[in-house]
Amino acid sequence: MKKATSMAGVALLTSLSLVGCNTAQIDTATGQGSLVTYQCKDGTEFTARLSANEAVADLPDRPNLALPLVESESGTTYSDGSTKLLIDGEKAVVEVNNAIVLTECTLATATAEPSTPDSTQSHNPSTENSNQSTNSSGASNSSRPNGTRTQRVQFAAGSTSTTVEDVIVGYEMVDYVLGAQAGQYANVSMATDNPSNYFNILPPGSDQAIFMGSVNGNQYEGTLPANGDYRIRVYLMRNAARRDEAADYRLEMIIFGGGGGTSGGRNVEGDALVPGTPYNATGDIPCVIGRDGADNFCAFGVVREGGGDGFVEVTNPNGSTISIYFQNGVAVSAEGRSGAFSATRQGDETIVFIGEDRYALPDAVIYGG
Known part of the structure; x- marks a missing residue:
């Protein structure tokens, strides 16, 4: 481990010396570390707090992940056995189960900060939080x-x-x-x-x-x-x-959708789904988008729950979607678009208004047939 610790100090000093006005240095003897930020090729950003014996990484899918320092042939490597952070100069790579998930990550900022008083201890969120008496909302950590x-x-x-x-x-x-x-x-x-x-x-x-x-x-x-x-x-x-x-x-x-029997939605027994979708039926309904919009058609998919209950997912011509909810055959609310909601009946259709948009839904959409 001496080899790894020594290489970590060299690599971190090299990395941090390249950040210009954000330059910071790590003092492995006193346990001071640095908070670094990396920008990756795909636009992902992540941060890590680097100390003498570990990195605490804030990865997109794994926040506050403690990665111990491990032996490395080149650069510096932190790993918990499944997730690995490799640092070489101002570059970094993240692997999960030996597959690269973040690549061509470049050091963007580095700020010196003190770590926990005992730098030989692993990162412990509970201990770290207990060192501060209040939070931004005024609640006590304890x-x-x-x-x-x-x-x-x-x-x-x-x-x-x-x-x-x-x-x-x-x-x-x-x-x-x-x-x-x-x-x-x-x-x-x-x-x-x-x-x-x-x-x-x-x-x-x-x-x-x-x-x-x-x-x-x-x-x-x-x-x-x-x-x-x-x-x-x-x-x-x-x-x-x-x-x-x-x-x-x-x-x-x-x-x-999907056949019911879960804590989510349910479908009417015997009302088959359109293959490859969670909907009981799909198609197009007449719609007018905007105050001065022309007559048009919007794609829909409906989930029927029986007795006139269910909802209709409508895709507007611009690709945006809304959900219109029915109870006992009556349109009662909508989600996905701002504006006042109202609904009226015209023959065998429900006319739904959301802001300045208008949708015509035949009874067959919610009841079937």
Whole structure:
């Protein structure tokens, strides 16, 4: 390990000397380290706090990950056995299970900062948080848990969505566990008052995220790949967690289609799905987009829940989507577009207005036939 530690000091000094006005130096004897930021070829940015014996990396799908220093033939390598951070001069590469996931990452900034008092100890978010008495919201750290807490999410009977509101502080993370089936459609979005607050989605039985909020933003929409429990992990990026910031967030989860029997949406028994989709029917409906818009057609997909309940996903000509919800055959609300909502009946059609947009939905869309 002496070889690795010595090489780490050389590599870090070399890297940090190349950052110009952000120059910092690591003192392996006193345990002082540096917070570094890397910009990668694909646009991804990540940070890491480097010390004499480990790196604590804030990777897109794995925030606050402690990686011990390991032997290396060249440059400096930190690894926990599955995730590996390789630093050579001002360049860095990240591997997961021997596959490169971030490449051509270049040192962008470096700032000297003190690490924990005992530099031989592994990174411990609980210990680090306890060294600070208050957070940005004024709450005491001693009254809040650290690490990851888990909350099972259940939809109300007949519902396809639910919303939770909560607050996290510092290194807290929350896993919202949601049962779903392969082929179901999911739409997860989060509003937050902290720009460093994100969520990831982890599939059943895996810690490899299928969606990373810090890379893709706080909106996920797609078809789920497997049966089982999905974890929607809410967290703060390390730049905010280390300052013990708070995040007040609202997380909305929508799941429907795919045959029912989960905590998400359900389909009418015997009402087959269109192959390769979560919908009971697809097609086009008449629509007019905007105050002066021309008559047009918008693509739709419908999930029928029986008795006139369900919702219709409509794709506008510009590619944006909205969801129109029905109860007992009556259009009651819509999501995905701002503007006042209203609905009227004309013959065997429901005419829905959302702002200045207009959609005509035949009864057959929601009832079938």
